[in-house]
Amino acid sequence: MMTQLSTQHGSQLVSELVTVIKSNRDYLSEIDGAIGDGDHGINMAKGFTLCGEQLNERQSLAEAFDTLSDALMEGIGGSMGPLYGSFFMGMADNIRSKSTLTANDFAAMLRAGLTELQDISEAGVGDKCLMDTLIPAVETAEQRADEGYTVMLQAIRNAARQGRDSTKDLVAKIGRASRLGERSRGVLDAGAVSCCLLLEQMAASAQQQLLAETA
Numbered sequence: 001m002m003t004q005l006s007t008q009h010g011s012q013l014v015s016e017l018v019t020v021i022k023s024n025r026d027y028l029s030e031i032d033g034a035i036g037d038g039d040h041g042i043n044m045a046k047g048f049t050l051c052g053e054q055l056n057e058r059q060s061l062a063e064a065f066d067t068l069s070d071a072l073m074e075g076i077g078g079s080m081g082p083l084y085g086s087f088f089m090g091m092a093d094n095i096r097s098k099s100t101l102t103a104n105d106f107a108a109m110l111r112a113g114l115t116e117l118q119d120i121s122e123a124g125v126g127d128k129c130l131m132d133t134l135i136p137a138v139e140t141a142e143q144r145a146d147e148g149y150t151v152m153l154q155a156i157r158n159a160a161r162q163g164r165d166s167t168k169d170l171v172a173k174i175g176r177a178s179r180l181g182e183r184s185r186g187v188l189d190a191g192a193v194s195c196c197l198l199l200e201q202m203a204a205s206a207q208q209q210l211l212a213e214t215a
Contacts, residue, residue: 010064032190047075065092090116130191133163
């Protein structure tokens with residue numbers, strides 16, 4: 001497998017993120033309905049669908065992330081648009097001048113997205129939110145990047161799933177669900193689930209591209 005990921009196929013990677021969110025729209029809303037408004041899947045699918053309509057076939061990864069960020073900022077109501085929009089904006093800014101990404105570059109890209117998100121959110125691990133998925137995944141990427149893409153990408157997927165699953169036993173500390181107190185325990189957080197879907201798909205898409213470039 002190639003050791004560097006080309007940034008010239010961004011449209012394909014982002015279109016696969018669009019697909020995974022659209023195909024899980026009802027699932028995400030069902031989860032959200034247990035302790036929230038029940039519209040997470042609807043809102044996410046709206047923003048990602050808008051992105052899909054605006055993508056062109058030859059965007060770099062930074063350009064495609066820009067398109068996604070703008071669509072999420074414009075197309076999603078509430079907090080999720082700015083949160084996810086900031087994440088993808090931070091990643092785009094980090095790789096704008098790069099034609100290829102090493103595993104360490106990929107980890108740095110994820111860190112830059114998280115840092116941009118943290119500029120507008122003080123949420124952290126344990127708050128029962130997307131940060132329970134994202135922060136462990138980013139930290140794992142940084143810890144495992146020196147072992148190469150194959151190891152790192154699988155570790156990202158594992159960390160994202162564990163972070164997602166951890167929210168089931170947490171009491172919500174932010175957002176509408178925080179008003180429920182102990183009643184918010186026992187169900188997954190919808191944002192943690194959507195974040196896991198995105199990170200898993202991003203890792204899978206990157207691995208597929210690396211394998212294709214080797215063939």
